[in-house]
Amino acid sequence: MRHLVLLSLALAAGPVLAQNAPSLQACRAITDAAQRLACYDALPLPAPGTPAAATATTTAGPAAAPTAPDSTRFGLEAKAARSLIESIDSSIEGRFDGWGPKDRIRLANGQVWQIADDSTAALSVTNPKVTIRRGTLGVFYLEFEKSNRTARVRRVE
Incomplete structure (x- = not known):
């Protein structure tokens, strides 16, 4: 009771x-x-x-409207929240002689990418235009304009 x-x-x-x-x-x-x-x-x-x-x-209350993807976060987004951006275009300021394993490359847009594979390349270019493309399974590739050289990279900054 x-x-x-x-x-x-x-x-x-x-x-x-x-x-x-x-x-x-x-x-x-x-x-x-x-x-x-x-x-x-x-x-x-x-x-x-x-x-x-x-x-x-x-x-x-009402759900917030979705926002457009932010290119400044490209490569740093969480794995669960996939960005709609598939690539970014930028350049490397000054003379660029190539890369080796674990080298860091600073782009003109301020992003810093590190070589994530064991590839090496010898290039002799000034202010090369580059594209970073999204690959499968969260991998990114650095591509140089007018070159068939690519490297697997990961964003560190």
């Missing part, structure tokens, strides 16, 4: 507590990290058996 009374009180207090609980939007607006965390901790949990997706859509 005692458990039944406690259960009745808990069920009756649920809607009252939910009215005073903060919303996801209110928590997102808080700039102080500790206060924002406390706000999220105060959010009511969904009842057992309630799909979390249904609860999230009712409290989160």
Whole structure:
């Protein structure tokens, strides 16, 4: 009998507590990290058996519009979040004599790529135009304009 009374009180207090609980939007607006965390901790949990997706859509509001891919993050994006950009074009400033294993190459756009294979090449070019293309399984290839030389690379900066 005692458990039944406690259960009745808990069920009756649920809607009252939910009215005073903060919303996801209110928590997102808080700039102080500790206060924002406390706000999220105060959010009511969904009842057992309630799909979390249904609860999230009712409290989160409309979904944010997708943003265009950012070329400055090309090569650094997480593996789970695949970018729509398949290649970038840039150049290497100044004289470029080639590469060897583990060499780092700074592009004119500020990106730094490291040779990821054991390839070597001897080139004698000034301000060469390059393309970095996405390969399969997350691999990137450095290609030089007017040359058939390529190297597998990975972005380090």
